[in-house]
Amino acid sequence: MTHATDTDDDDTPAGPPMPAGGKNYITQAGCDRLRAELVQLLDVERPKVVETVHWAASNGDRSENGDYLYGKKRLREIDRRIRFLTRRLDMAVVVDPSLHHGKDQVFFGATVTYARQDGSETTVTILGMDEADTAQGHISWVAPVAQALLKAREGDEVRLRTPHGWEVLEVLEVRYPVPVP
Incomplete structure (x- = not known):
């Protein structure tokens, strides 16, 4: 006999859902x-x-x-x-982000500083879904901001769709960790 307290809700995810692919x-x-x-x-x-x-x-x-x-x-x-x-x-x-050390293009693992239209600057690191922690500035590579920034280079402007319409972000700096020998 199964009691209500003994049921297991397998359909409840224990973390963010995987993207398509x-x-x-x-x-x-x-x-x-x-x-x-x-x-x-x-x-x-x-x-x-x-x-x-x-x-x-x-x-x-x-x-x-x-x-x-x-x-x-x-x-x-x-x-x-x-x-x-x-x-x-x-x-x-x-993925080893240090492989891109010294490059100015945004890929997985990049720490990116970008400017919003209002002049404010934000720095984020693009990491895996299970590593995302917005309080630390770590965002998932599937987040809308990350998707807008991916493949951009320093100096590029990218468009980000927000609930209030389109916003233009300017990529100011792209950094990667130093490779460990």
Whole structure:
């Protein structure tokens, strides 16, 4: 018998959806972070939760056993994240942005400073979908701003479609990490 609390919502994504074509471009550092999270879930968190659920189940009545109910819910969350990370890593295409060091054209991994029409300047780094963190200035390569900037060169103007219409951005600077020998 399946209880409402025991259902698993596999249709709920645990992260941003993949773009058409299924490429999951990512830096080596981003891939390493995903792999470390997967190992942590598999080797540390999941075994602890399984142990707690096993202990709670041995205490008898499971219908009002908070440790058991919470443990089962947490186990489903962990398993969903494990499936998500496994799929993402299987589709990962690791890109080394330092290969473009010294170039002025925008590709994956570039740190780009651009000016808006109002004169304000913004600096972003174009990374993988699983590396995006707007608070850090890291945007996904599928983000509209990134799509507008990709393949542009320093000094180029690009058009960005916004909810308020078209905006022109001027590419001021393009940087890449220094290659590590």
